[in-house]
Amino acid sequence: MPEAQQGTELVFLGLTFNPEVLGLWLQAVLTFAIFSFLWGDNRVYKFAEHVFVGISAGYGAVIVWQQAVLLLLVFKLWPQLSAKADVTADHWVIIPGILGLLMLTRFMPKYDWLSRYPIAFTVGLYAGTGIPRIVPAYLLRQMGATMKPLVPGADVGWWVAVSSLVVLVGVICTLTYFYFSRPHEGALGVSSKIGIWFLMVAFGAGFGNTVMARISLLIGRVEFLLYDWLPVWWPGAGL
Amino acid sequence: MGFIAGIFMVVNFFVPHAVGTQGEWMLMEWARIIGAFALILGLASLFRTHWNKIRRRQSQWGYSVVTLASFALMVWAGIIYGSGQGPLAERLVTVKSGALFEWLFNNVQVPLDATMFSLLAFFIASAAYRTFRARNFEAILLIVAAIIIMLGRVPMAELFNLPHGEHIDAKMPQIYEWIMQFPALAGKRGILFGVALGAIATSLRIILGIERSHLGG
Incomplete structure (x- = not known):
């Protein structure tokens, strides 16, 4: 389809198409196909759903081929294949290449134990990477951000102090809710009860944001249909 | 290892x-x-x-044909066809995606992805309507927080053709911001501490070989 590449008209089965217009129609048809699920599960929706699965898997395969297999493995083993002149050979990549091949022994039940080596390497590597990064980012900085000045003064307004107190109380109470080593009675019971309130606000906020994110996507699709596709289909629509 | x-x-x-x-x-x-x-x-x-x-x-094997054909089309467009220029051996080792691959991505994958997730707006709303009941104080807190967060992101003055000023439209985004930055953040941070400690403990167990479930058996 070289015509599509150049943005000129495409002739197929005697019909002339403009790639941009064809793209708009394809988007519109697929959008309606997915929305048809609101009416009930149907063949058109199922068709679009399976196209989505296939196209997404294909997209992932192409990106991995280009970004990982070619750039990190093939070009380092055979730099002459790369279009760039500054690519240097690195034969150490033969080790992950072999480990990767061992991963494929999953297809051979007799030798599938060999696939444990690349899995152990990858999981161990990410576990080792995780610890030093989690401690400062998810523990120390979060603790620092929780312990803000609570007394109003020259630099801290009373509303800021109250808000900081809300965060401090909220975090401590939420943590006590997740403390299961003692029964939630007395002061611990009260604290964990307040912790539940903060959790409920957090869940409500999370729910509200999720709904609004989906609504934004919906608005995007409706805007596409009204402002991009409809004028092509019905030039006098005036939207 | x-x-x-x-x-x-x-x-x-x-x-x-x-x-x-x-x-x-x-x-x-x-x-x-x-x-x-x-x-x-x-x-x-x-x-x-x-x-x-x-x-x-x-049953419904035809849809499997659709999946495999879509997959093959995308792989063909991205790896084999590529830029559409030069010999096949050269295109196979070209890192830059061709226009056809990008055309398929923009006109098939992006709209399908956005529409599929936008569909969830209807189902989340319907599920919420059926399940959200203000039975106790905790449930009321959840519902009120969700409603404020949703309204805080809607330009209500424009919706009702009201003049901008000191009415609820001006206040709602501020209330939204405050809830997100303080009480909601406190709840999330409490969960985050637990997640972080759990991740560290699991990572240590993996490194020390105590946790081996990822290796199977």
Whole structure:
């Protein structure tokens, strides 16, 4: 389809198409196909759903081929294949290449134990990477951000102090809710009860944001249909 | 092997050295290469599932043909066809995606992805309507927080054609911001501490070989 590449008209089965217009129609048809699920599960929706699965898997395969297999493995083993002149050979990549091949022994039940080596390497590597990064980012900085000045003064307004107190109380109470080593009675019971309130606000906020994110996507699709596709289909629509 | 890789990354963080940093980069690239082979496993599983459905003429096998054809089309467009110029051997090792691949991405994958997720707006709203009941104080808190967050992101003055001013439209985004930055953040941070401690504990168990479930058996 070289015509599509150049943005000129495409002739197929005697019909002339403009790639941009064809793209708009394809988007519109697929959008309606997915929305048809609101009416009930149907063949058109199922068709679009399976196209989505296939196209997404294909997209992932192409990106991995280009970004990982070619750039990190093939070009380092055979730099002459790369279009760039500054690519240097690195034969150490033969080790992950072999480990990767061992991963494929999953297809051979007799030798599938060999696939444990690349899995152990990858999981161990990410576990080792995780610890030093989690401690400062998810523990120390979060603790620092929780312990803000609570007394109003020259630099801290009373509303800021109250808000900081809300965060401090909220975090401590939420943590006590997740403390299961003692029964939630007395002061611990009260604290964990307040912790539940903060959790409920957090869940409500999370729910509200999720709904609004989906609504934004919906608005995007409706805007596409009204402002991009409809004028092509019905030039006098005036939207 | 997991122990060596894990300990190397931990030690390298606490005892940084140019050689260690270079080694860290190299190992992370190795993991990406191995990940590419893991993708082959996933794709083979997808192919086998759909191929078996087609071969056995199971119910709705036609959709499996659609999946495999869509997959083949995308791979053909991205890897084999590429830019559409030059010999096949050259196109196979070209990193830049061709226009046809981008056209398919923009006109098929992007709209399907957005529409599929926008569909969830209806189902979340419907599920919320059926399940959200203000039975107790906790449920009321959840509902009120959700409603304020949703309204805080809607330009209500424009919706009702009201003049902008000191009415609820001006206040709602401020209330939204305050809830997000303070009480909601406190609840999330409490959960986050638990997640972080759990992740550290699990990572240590993996590195020390106590946790082996990921290896199977």
